[in-house]
Amino acid sequence: MSPLYDCSDETKRQRGVGAAKRAVRNGKLIVLPTDTVYGVGADAFSPDAVTALLTAKGRGRDMPVPVLVGSTATLGGVAVTDDTIEALVKAFWPGGLTLVCAEQPSLRWDLGDTGGTVAVRMPDHEIALEVLTETGPLAVSSANVSGQPPAQSAADARAQLGDSVAVYLEAGPTGKDTPSTIVDVTGPLPRVLRQGAIGLAELQAVVPELRGLDQ
Numbered sequence: 001m002s003p004l005y006d007c008s009d010e011t012k013r014q015r016g017v018g019a020a021k022r023a024v025r026n027g028k029l030i031v032l033p034t035d036t037v038y039g040v041g042a043d044a045f046s047p048d049a050v051t052a053l054l055t056a057k058g059r060g061r062d063m064p065v066p067v068l069v070g071s072t073a074t075l076g077g078v079a080v081t082d083d084t085i086e087a088l089v090k091a092f093w094p095g096g097l098t099l100v101c102a103e104q105p106s107l108r109w110d111l112g113d114t115g116g117t118v119a120v121r122m123p124d125h126e127i128a129l130e131v132l133t134e135t136g137p138l139a140v141s142s143a144n145v146s147g148q149p150p151a152q153s154a155a156d157a158r159a160q161l162g163d164s165v166a167v168y169l170e171a172g173p174t175g176k177d178t179p180s181t182i183v184d185v186t187g188p189l190p191r192v193l194r195q196g197a198i199g200l201a202e203l204q205a206v207v208p209e210l211r212g213l214d215q
Contacts, residue, residue, distance in 0.1 A: 001158075001162075001163065002158065002162070002163050002165055002166055002167065002168060003019065003167060003168065004154055004155065004158060004168040004169075004170050005019065005167070005168065005169055005170060006170050007033075007127050007169055007170060007171045008170075008171070008172065013127070013169075016167065016169045017127070017130055017131055017134060017169070019166075019167045020032065020131050020134075020135070020167045020169060021131070021134040021135055023166040023167045024041070024042070024043050024049075024135045024138065025043070025135075026166075027042075027043060027046050027048055027049045027052070028042075028049070028052075028165075028166035028167070029041065029042050029049070029052060029053055029056060029161075029164060029165045029166055030042075030131070030165060030166060030167045030168070030169065031143045031151070031154050031157045031158070031161065031165050031167070031168045031169060032127065032128050032131050032140075032169045033125055033127055033128060033154070033169060033170075033171040033172075033174060034068070034123040034125050034128050034140075034174075035094070035095065035096060035123050035124040035125045035128070035174075036096055036123070036174065036177075036178060036179055036180055036196075036197060037142050037143070037150040037151060037152060037174055037177060037179070038142070038143040038150070038151040038152065038153065038154060038156070038157050038174065039068070039128075039140040039141060039142060039143050040053060040056065040057065040140065040141055040142070040143040040157065040161060040165060041053075041068070041131075041135075041138040041139065041140040042065075042138065042139045042140075043135070043136075043138065043139070044067050044078075044109055044111065044136075044137040044138055044139040045107075045108075045109050045136075045137075047109065047110040049139070050065055050109075050110060050111055050112070050139050051110075052164070053065060053139060053141060054112065055164070056145075056161055056164035056165065057141060057144070057145055057146050057161075058145050058146045058147075059141070059146045060112075061112040061113045062112070062113050063112065064111045064112030064113060064114040064119070065111045065112055065139040065140070065141050066098060066118075066119035066120065066121060066139070066140060066141065067111070067118055067119065067120045067121075067137050067138065067139055067140070068120075068121055068122070068123055068128065068132060068137065068138050068140045069120060069121070069122050069132060069137050070122070070129050070131075070132030070133045070136075070137075071122065071132075071133075072089050072090075072093055072122060074122075074136075074137060075089060075101075075120060075122075076104075077104065077137075078103065078104055078107065078118055078120060078137055079099070079101035079102065079103055079104060079118050079120055080101060080102040080103070080104060081101070082185075084185055084190055084207055085099060085101060085185050087206055087207060088183065088185070088190075088203070088206060088207060089122075091206045092198055092202075092203075092206075093121075093122040094122040094123055094124035094125075094129070095122075095123075095124045095197070095198065096121075096124070096178070096179075096180040096181060096196060096197025096198050097121065097180055097181050097183065097197070097198045097203075098119050098120065098121040098180045098181065098182045098183070099119070099120055099121070099182075099183055099185055100117050100118070100119045100182060100183065100184040100185065100186060100193065101117060101118055101119075101120060101185055101186065102116060102117060102118075102186050103116055103117055103118040111139055117186055119182065120137075121180055125171075127169060127171050131169070142179075143156075143157035143160070143161060143165075144156075144157065144160050144161075145160045145161070148160055149177075150177060150179075152173050152174045152177060153170060153172065153173050153174070154168040154169055154170035154171070155168075155170065178196055178197050179194065179196045179197070180194075180196050180197050180198070181194060181195055181196035181197055181198040181199075181203070182194040182196065183203065183210065189209050189210070189211055190207055190209070190210045190211070191210065191211040191212070191215070192210070192211065192212050192213050193213075194213075195212075195213060200212045
């Protein structure tokens with residue numbers, strides 16, 4: 001069975017982060033905690049690893065995989081930014097806001113049928129950020145088989161995903177089952193695609209022209 005590292009123990013945490021880094025570099029999948037639910041991650045720049053992630057979840061290419069980054073500075077390397085995006089990032093990152101942006105046209109990656117966009121977020125979780133600092137951007141989706149409840153612990157994720165994942169990082173229950181809010185910033189006006197951790201009023205306080213689900 002794939003190893004699970006208890007990150008509440010500092011020694012095991014260091015070993016786990018190191019094992020996760022090696023697994024990602026070898027094109028394998030990892031499970032890591034985030035500030036919303038646990039995620040299953042792969043090297044965003046390895047099409048084979050992303051395909052393995054989709055296969056593990058039983059998910060098709062028509063549902064592209066979001067990308068997590070470890071710093072706001074990394075955003076410009078994967079997405080085209082503007083003043084609106086920078087304002088939202090400054091206000092809500094790290095945190096529960098996913099931005100659907102135009103991807104950098106120079107990138108050679110395959111996250112699924114994205115239509116030239118990328119959904120990107122910086123999570124507000126110490127271990128996730130530590131891993132991302134070591135690995136660079138990761139393609140990350142909720143750590144569950146499609147149609148099943150999102151995992152709120154690495155043990156929950158392992159019960160669903162088993163040996164399709166090489167390394168599991170356990171940081172205890174997330175205590176949350178609310179996903180990130182998704183905002184599409186590729187059109188003339190930014191608009192909410194999914195309501196989640198960040199409320200519409202909070203978003204509009206920063207970007208007044210932003211539109212809600214029913215607007």
